[in-house]
Structures are given as structure tokens and as C-alpha cells.
Amino acid sequence: MEKYLQKPTDRVLCSYQHGVYDVTDFLPDHPGGKELIEQYKGKDITVIFKDENSHPHSQNAKRILAQYKTGQVAGDNKESMREGEERPYPLRVGKILYFDDFTIDLGKGYFYQIWKLSYKQYLEVIDNPVTIPFYVPLFDSKFLDMFSRNKWYTILAIWVPIAIYHFYLGLTYNYDVNSIVDDYVKLSSSSFSMFVVFSILAFAVLSWSLAEYSLHRFLFHMEKWMPDQALYRYLAFIIHGVHHALPMDGERLVFPPSLGAMMYYVLTTVIYTFLPGNAGRIFVTGFIAGYLYYDMMHYYLHHCNPSIEYFKNLKSNHNKHHYVSDAKGFGITNKIWDYLFDTKFN
Ligand code: HEM
Incomplete structure (x- = not known):
């Protein structure tokens, strides 16, 4: 042998x-x-x-x-599986994935094939991750499929300038809002204080980490509570399900800019309602920074091998989320909220 x-x-x-x-x-x-x-x-x-x-x-x-x-191994004729062995599931033959009672053709748009699945079958797709050595299209149209793929660095290219712009506005622009905090964040103000600016940034990053946990747990894993309808399965699959079905597909991992833009619109509308003016812009800067740290960390945990213990631990936590149970381990950049809301792995 x-x-x-x-x-x-x-x-x-x-x-x-x-x-x-x-x-x-x-x-x-x-x-x-x-x-x-x-x-x-x-x-x-x-x-x-x-x-x-x-x-x-x-x-x-x-x-x-x-x-x-x-x-x-030569000389071993035992046909049945041994203890500790599993059957390949789903079994892949060429481009076809064979599940127990349905198939997925990986040569055709994966997205459309989600429509025909029942809720139970959909869960099988996302709970049995596969690694595929060839490109899997999400849409039959090459043009549409292009929008389903993102390199990790496009996220930096798009959001870093937007964050810097908000920081600049927050520090310099006069929004003429009657807010005491604003006096401390405007560079032109005599009360300007670095301490207040950094406190807002730190608070925004912390707020992002709670958003990261909540979005992952309740929106990205909406299959846990969504109504049993094909439309919701489509939505769940495009937002996050595809990443669980194909966890090592590096081009379907970071948050798509189109969805990011929608989130940006909703979140800035909410943030500026409660925190208008300069302080709001500084907060948005910190929030985007937190998001960028999250998306880059997510890519890093999947595709790199950290040598620092803290990151090794995060990687292991995230692997468990993918390969052991997707009902736990929602934190990517930290495990604080998993501890607080009792969704940590033991
Ligand atoms: C050759 C077949 C192998 C397969 C199919 C395989 C598969 C996997 C999978 C799916 C994971 C993700 C976590 C999990 O599901 O447990 C994993 C993680 C890991 N594997 Fe393997 N593995 C193989 C061989 C090995 C070998 C030979 C070693 C060690 C020398 C190894 C060391 C690890 C380590 C250290 C991790 C943890 C990464 C982390 O979570 O930080 N694997 N492996």
C-alpha cells in the first residue's frame, strides 16, 4: 500500500x-x-x-x-463503510451534484435551480458544503453572472474613499445643526476635540460589531425563520446561502457592493435621523471602517492561515459555523456577541 x-x-x-x-x-x-x-x-x-x-x-x-x-488499500475487500467513514454527500459526478431526492447541475445557473427546491432541500444545500474544482455560475447569462462575483479588494476600492469623504465632511463641513457634540468634531470649531472624534469612531466600530452579529444571525440566516416560499429561498440564497453551499468560492464571499449600497442608504438614513450633522458623518466613517474590517477578516479567515493565536481562534470559530453548525458562531471579527447571546461554540 x-x-x-x-x-x-x-x-x-x-x-x-x-x-x-x-x-x-x-x-x-x-x-x-x-x-x-x-x-x-x-x-x-x-x-x-x-x-x-x-x-x-x-x-x-x-x-x-x-x-x-x-x-x-490492496488486500482489503470490505465493501461496506467502516466506523468513522461517511458517504460522499452530496455525491458529485462531473458537474452534477446528487442529493438524496434532487440534483443540482453545476454547469447551469445555480440560482434558478433553487426555485424548484423545497424548504428541506434548500437546507440540505446550505448545510452540506462542497468544494468544487471548477467555476460554478450563479446565472446562465454571463453578463448577470458577472455581478454575482466580487474580488475582495473591490470592496476596499469602493468603500475606503467613501469613508474618507465622510470623515472629511464630518471634520470640516458646517451642517448648521443645533447639536452640542458637533462643536467638538468640527475642525473649524474652537471646541474641537480629538477625544470626542475618536470616541465617536470607537462607538461606531462597536455598533458595527453588533450589526455584524445581528445581520449575520437574522438576515443572512433568514432561512431559520423565513416563510416557506420559493421567493424567500431565492433571497436567502443570493444574500448568504451561496456562501454556505460553496464556502471556499473566494469571489462570492465579501458583501456585494450592490447590497452594500442598499444597506448604506438605509443605515445612513437611520443614523442621520438620530445623529445629524458632523457627529453623524464621523459615526458613519467608523461604521464603514468596522464593516471593512469585517469583510476583510471574513476573507482572511477563509483563505489565509493566521499565525497569531487570536486570529487562529477566530478562524476555527468560523470554520465551525460553516462545517459544524450554522446556528452558532455568528461573530466574524470577535466572539463577544456570541458569548452575550449564547450562540458560542463550547
Ligand atoms: C485529506 C483530507 C482532508 C480533508 C477532506 C480535510 C477537511 C477539512 C475541513 C472540511 C475542515 C474545516 C473544519 C471541519 O470541518 O472540521 C478542516 C480543517 C482543518 N484541517 Fe483538515 N482535512 C484533511 C486533511 C487534514 C490533515 C492531513 C490535517 C493535518 C495535518 C488537517 C488539519 C486541519 C486543521 C488544523 C483544520 C482546522 C482549521 C481551522 O479551523 O482553523 N486536515 N479540514
Whole structure:
């Protein structure tokens, strides 16, 4: 068996239990980083795959592994699954994903195929993440599909100038609003105070972190409470479901600018009602900064391997949210609100 696994080959083969797995296509999508698997090229991963100290892999991880099975170790004729093995679910054959009672054709617009699903089937799609080594269109039209993809840096390119502009307005413009706070944030005012400006910014970032938790828990995971209607499933899928179905698709991860623009409109309308004038603009700056930190952190946790313990911990928390239970671990940049609202992982 060892000889077979270690034959010079470009493919990365390993054994688990008594099966042989070709995990080459999975390497770039491994949430723990491809290097960890490469170390096990040609080796058995049965022990390390369950190792409590390294990382005890989830049921979903076992299902994903099962997708890559290519054979049995020589001399082992046991047909049935062994303890600790899972069947590949959904099973992918070419571009077709086979679920128990429905299929998804990954060569066609994924979005339209959500319409025909029942609520239960929709949950199966988002609760059984898959890693796909080819491009999956969301829409059949290439033009429409273009709008479903975003590189992480486009978010910075769009929102950093908007945040700077608000900061500039907040510090300099005279909104002529009868607010005591405004006197302390206007550069032209004799009462200008850096302390007040930074306090508003800090308060806005903290407010964002609560918004991050609430949006993720109640809007992005609206499937937990939404009425059983196809229209809502469409909405839930486009907002966040697609990210759970294909968690390692790096172009469908950050918040789409079009949705961001709608949120911006709603939130600024609310914020300026309660906090008009300069202080409101400074608050919006901090709120956008908090949002940018969130979106960049989200991308980082999926596609990079942090070396600092704090970020490792956040990554692990987020992986659990995807692969263990999406009813917990809603915080991306921190776990404070998960602790306070009792949605933390133990
Ligand atoms: C070759 C088959 C493998 C598959 C299919 C696989 C799959 C996964 C999946 C789906 C996760 C996300 C969390 C979870 O579901 O548990 C994960 C995380 C992880 N894997 Fe693997 N894995 C494999 C091999 C390995 C090996 C050989 C190692 C160690 C040497 C390893 C170390 C890790 C670590 C440390 C994480 C945690 C990342 C984090 O949450 O911070 N994996 N793996």
C-alpha cells in the first residue's frame, strides 16, 4: 500500500481507514491550508484526521473526504463503510451534484435551480458544503453572472474613499445643526476635540460589531425563520446561502457592493435621523471602517492561515459555523456577541 501511495506522481494521494483518496483537487480549498495535507502525501491520515490536538474533523469534513475516494488499500475487500467513514454527500459526478431526492447541475445557473427546491432541500444545500474544482455560475447569462462575483479588494476600492469623504465632511463641513457634540468634531470649531472624534469612531466600530452579529444571525440566516416560499429561498440564497453551499468560492464571499449600497442608504438614513450633522458623518466613517474590517477578516479567515493565536481562534470559530453548525458562531471579527447571546461554540 505504502509503495502504491508513494509512486512518483503529481497527484496527492493518501489513505484513510482502508480507502485510498486522491485529494489533489481539494488542496487549495482545505480550510486548514494545503501544506498540512501535502505533508501527508503518500501517507495514512487516519490518526491525524481525528487528532484532538491537531483538529478533530467534522462530519462534513468526512463527507468531503469521501468524495475523493479512488480505491481500496490492496488486500482489503470490505465493501461496506467502516466506523468513522461517511458517504460522499452530496455525491458529485462531473458537474452534477446528487442529493438524496434532487440534483443540482453545476454547469447551469445555480440560482434558478433553487426555485424548484423545497424548504428541506434548500437546507440540505446550505448545510452540506462542497468544494468544487471548477467555476460554478450563479446565472446562465454571463453578463448577470458577472455581478454575482466580487474580488475582495473591490470592496476596499469602493468603500475606503467613501469613508474618507465622510470623515472629511464630518471634520470640516458646517451642517448648521443645533447639536452640542458637533462643536467638538468640527475642525473649524474652537471646541474641537480629538477625544470626542475618536470616541465617536470607537462607538461606531462597536455598533458595527453588533450589526455584524445581528445581520449575520437574522438576515443572512433568514432561512431559520423565513416563510416557506420559493421567493424567500431565492433571497436567502443570493444574500448568504451561496456562501454556505460553496464556502471556499473566494469571489462570492465579501458583501456585494450592490447590497452594500442598499444597506448604506438605509443605515445612513437611520443614523442621520438620530445623529445629524458632523457627529453623524464621523459615526458613519467608523461604521464603514468596522464593516471593512469585517469583510476583510471574513476573507482572511477563509483563505489565509493566521499565525497569531487570536486570529487562529477566530478562524476555527468560523470554520465551525460553516462545517459544524450554522446556528452558532455568528461573530466574524470577535466572539463577544456570541458569548452575550449564547450562540458560542463550547
Ligand atoms: C485529506 C483530507 C482532508 C480533508 C477532506 C480535510 C477537511 C477539512 C475541513 C472540511 C475542515 C474545516 C473544519 C471541519 O470541518 O472540521 C478542516 C480543517 C482543518 N484541517 Fe483538515 N482535512 C484533511 C486533511 C487534514 C490533515 C492531513 C490535517 C493535518 C495535518 C488537517 C488539519 C486541519 C486543521 C488544523 C483544520 C482546522 C482549521 C481551522 O479551523 O482553523 N486536515 N479540514
